[in-house]
Amino acid sequence: MTTIRPPAPEWAPPAYAPAPRRRRSALPLAVAIVGLIASAALVVGIVALSQGPATPTTGPSAPAFTQDQIAAAKADLCSTWSLASAAIKVETNHSNDPALARVALTNSASMMEAAVADHPALTRDDRDTALAVARASRRVAAISSTAAVGTPDFNAAIDAGNSASNAMQSRCAG
Known part of the structure; x- marks a missing residue:
C-alpha cells in the first residue's frame, strides 16, 4: 500500500535573517563627478586662453661685462x-716623491676650478681651457696611482696634461 504524504512546505529563510536588499548602482554618481571635473577644467x-601668456618666454640673458672686467x-x-704650473713642475720634475707630485696636481686642479668659479667675466674659451687643465691634472694624479710610468695609459694621461697645459700657457701669453 502506498501512503500519500502531504506536500512538503516551501523553504523560507529564517525569520531573523534580513531580506536581501537591492544594491544601487554607483554609475550615476561617478558620471556626475566626472562631468563636474570636466566642466571645471573647461572653465x-x-x-x-583669454588672458594670454603671462610673461614672454625668453631665457635669462648673460650678464654683460666690460672689457676691463674681462681683462682683470x-x-x-x-x-x-x-x-699652479710652477708647483706642478717642481713636484713632478724635481721631487722624488710621487705623493707630492699627486698633491701638486690635485691642488692645481682645485686652484684652476676656483679661479673659474670666482670670475664669471672670463670668456668661454678661457673658462674651457682652465677647466680642461683641471680635468687633465686630476686624471694624471689618478692614473699615476694605478699605471706604471711608461705604460700606454700613463703616457696618454701625461700627453693630455701637457696638451692642456700648453693650451693654457698660450691663452695666458696672448
Whole structure:
C-alpha cells in the first residue's frame, strides 16, 4: 500500500535573517563627478586662453661685462695658472716623491676650478681651457696611482696634461 504524504512546505529563510536588499548602482554618481571635473577644467582652460601668456618666454640673458672686467678676470686666472704650473713642475720634475707630485696636481686642479668659479667675466674659451687643465691634472694624479710610468695609459694621461697645459700657457701669453 502506498501512503500519500502531504506536500512538503516551501523553504523560507529564517525569520531573523534580513531580506536581501537591492544594491544601487554607483554609475550615476561617478558620471556626475566626472562631468563636474570636466566642466571645471573647461572653465579654467577658457580663462587661461583669454588672458594670454603671462610673461614672454625668453631665457635669462648673460650678464654683460666690460672689457676691463674681462681683462682683470683673465689676469687673475693667468696668475693662478702661473702658480699652479710652477708647483706642478717642481713636484713632478724635481721631487722624488710621487705623493707630492699627486698633491701638486690635485691642488692645481682645485686652484684652476676656483679661479673659474670666482670670475664669471672670463670668456668661454678661457673658462674651457682652465677647466680642461683641471680635468687633465686630476686624471694624471689618478692614473699615476694605478699605471706604471711608461705604460700606454700613463703616457696618454701625461700627453693630455701637457696638451692642456700648453693650451693654457698660450691663452695666458696672448
